[in-house]
Each structure stands twice: as structure tokens, then as C-alpha cells.
Amino acid sequence: MLEVTKMGPRIGAAIRGVDVRTLEAAGFAPIYQAWLDFNVIVVKDQNLTIPEFLAYSRRFGSVVPHPSKSTRHPEFPEITMLGTNKFGPDGKLNEAIYRRGAEGWHTDGAYDEIPFKATQLFALAIPSRGGNTHFSDMYAAYEALPQRLKDRLEGVRGAFCYGGRTKSQALLNPEDRDVPPAFHLLTPRHAETGRQSLYFDPGKILFIEGAAQAESDALMDELTERMIAPDAEYSHTWDVGDIVIWDNRCSVHKAAGDYPPEEDRIHWRVSIKDFA
Numbered sequence: 001m002l003e004v005t006k007m008g009p010r011i012g013a014a015i016r017g018v019d020v021r022t023l024e025a026a027g028f029a030p031i032y033q034a035w036l037d038f039n040v041i042v043v044k045d046q047n048l049t050i051p052e053f054l055a056y057s058r059r060f061g062s063v064v065p066h067p068s069k070s071t072r073h074p075e076f077p078e079i080t081m082l083g084t085n086k087f088g089p090d091g092k093l094n095e096a097i098y099r100r101g102a103e104g105w106h107t108d109g110a111y112d113e114i115p116f117k118a119t120q121l122f123a124l125a126i127p128s129r130g131g132n133t134h135f136s137d138m139y140a141a142y143e144a145l146p147q148r149l150k151d152r153l154e155g156v157r158g159a160f161c162y163g164g165r166t167k168s169q170a171l172l173n174p175e176d177r178d179v180p181p182a183f184h185l186l187t188p189r190h191a192e193t194g195r196q197s198l199y200f201d202p203g204k205i206l207f208i209e210g211a212a213q214a215e216s217d218a219l220m221d222e223l224t225e226r227m228i229a230p231d232a233e234y235s236h237t238w239d240v241g242d243i244v245i246w247d248n249r250c251s252v253h254k255a256a257g258d259y260p261p262e263e264d265r266i267h268w269r270v271s272i273k274d275f276a
């Protein structure tokens with residue numbers, strides 16, 4: 001029997017009692033609904049091969065390769081490896097791998113014309129301490145904005161690119177750097193729930209369309225301050241065998257980046273877009 005347990009005050013739910021390898025369509029429907037309702041869901045106690053993880057991921061949408069080619073699995077380009085090859089040949093810790101996703105709150109794929117609707121991770125190795133993933137609800141962030149900001153941002157788009165204003169693109173191959181920005185509404189309505197959220201990523205946004213530079217900068221600073229609303233967070237403490245999927249349309253996340261670097265923390269990761 002599928003059991004759904006709420007985890008954070010607003011977002012995050014754990015699902016037990018399923019084996020995602022043998023799910024019928026009728027068994028998947030409540031999982032998809034729980035994901036829309038809770039924004040981030042954790043399916044516990046799974047034991048998967050890569051093809052099984054990909055097959056399950058494809059129930060949520062099209063699985064697309066991530067632009068960071070150097071971290072793709074050599075046989076399965078749709079799989080990004082997190083936490084492998086952390087040490088270089090000289091034995092030095094590669095910070096771009098160790099701290100991947102830990103530089104700040106973000107939403108995955110905002111640099112794309114059509115960003116990833118979801119990101120899903122499967123945990124293969126988890127350190128003895130640290131290494132959580134933090135999530136925060138962007139519906140709550142929108143609701144908590146002062147009316148003045150809601151009015152100012154209605155129908156307004158931001159320009160986003162990989163690396164944003166700092167231009168850090170360490171995980172990209174040279175030929176994949178410096179692509180033109182993508183434009184997205186800053187307070188969109190979710191295509192499936194119809195709820196309005198804040199869509200913002202301080203590490204990827206370049207400017208706010210139609211605003212003079214000083215106002216654009218001030219708005220970006222204010223949104224950075226306000227994007228984490230009270231009680232909007234869920235911090236996931238991983239177990240091996242967890243599948244976690246989050247909705248990039250209405251949440252932000254960051255890796256804690258605080259685990260002992262000599263220990264393994266390894267995930268398979270997929271990026272998911274809407275069905276083509």
C-alpha cells in the first residue's frame with residue numbers, strides 16, 4: 001500500500017510501499033499527484049539499474065541530456081553523475097564537482113528556452129554526515145511578496161544564462177559557453193496546478209527586461225532577499241535508495257556542500273522536460 005508522509009511544513013513528502021520498477025499506470029497517478037501537491041517527493045527504499053531509473057523517470061516527461069558533457073555517464077548520456085571523479089590525478093579536490101549545486105539557491109535549467117520541469121536524483125552513496133539537499137517553495141515566495149512587487153513583476157520577464165552575472169561555467173565545455181540568454185516570466189502560473197509562483201535564480205539571472213539597470217539591479221537584490229519565505233523550506237537528509245524529484249517550476253534548491261570530502265556522495269541525476 002502506497003503511504004504518503006508529509007515532511008516539511010509546506011513542501012516535501014516521503015512515499016513508501018512502492019517498487020517503481022513494477023508500477024502500473026494506476027499506481028503512478030498518486031505519485032505524480034503527490035509531486036504536484038508537495039513540490040518535492042522522496043520515494044524510499046528503491047533498488048535500481050540505470051535503465052530502470054531512466055524508465056521510471058520517463059513517466060514524468062522527456063529525459064534530456066544535461067549541457068555539462070564532462071559529467072555525463074559514458075554509456076547513458078541522459079544520466080549526469082554527481083560526485084564521481086571528485087579528485088584530480090594530482091589528488092586535489094575538484095571544487096566544481098564537490099560543491100556542485102552548493103553555490104546558492106537555484107532552479108535547474110533556467111538558461112534554456114524551455115527549462116527542465118523536473119530534476120530527479122537516485123542516491124547510490126551517502127556520507128556519514130552532512131550532504132543534505134535543501135529545497136524551498138516558490139509558491140510561498142510569491143505569496144509573501146509585497147503587493148507593490150507583485151504588481152511590478154506581473155507579466156515581466158527576466159533574462160537568464162548559465163553562470164549568470166558571475167559567468168562561472170567551469171562544468172561546461174568551451175564550445176557550450178556564452179550562449180544568448182533565455183527569457184522567462186518572473187511570476188508565472190504553473191502549467192499544471194495553475195498556481196502563481198516566483199521564478200527566480202540569483203546565480204543565472206542577468207537582468208530584468210524593460211527595467212533600467214539601476215532598477216533591474218535593485219529588483220534582483222530584493223528578490224534574492226525575499227525568495228526564501230518563512231516555513232517554505234524542506235531539507236532532505238539522504239538514505240541510499242532514495243529517489244528524489246523536485247519541480248523546478250515552483251521550487252529552488254541547493255546542495256549543503258558540507259560533507260567530509262574524503263567520503264563518497266554519489267547520485268544518478270536526470271533532467272526532465274515536458275513530453276515533446
Ligand SMILES: O=C(O)CCC(=O)C(=O)O
Nearest residue numbers: 100101108119132133255
Ligand atoms: O547534489 C545535490 O544535493 C543537488 C545538486 C543540484 O543542484 C542538482 O542536482 O541540480
Ligand SMILES: [Fe+2]
Nearest residue numbers: 101106107108
Ligand atoms: Fe540544481
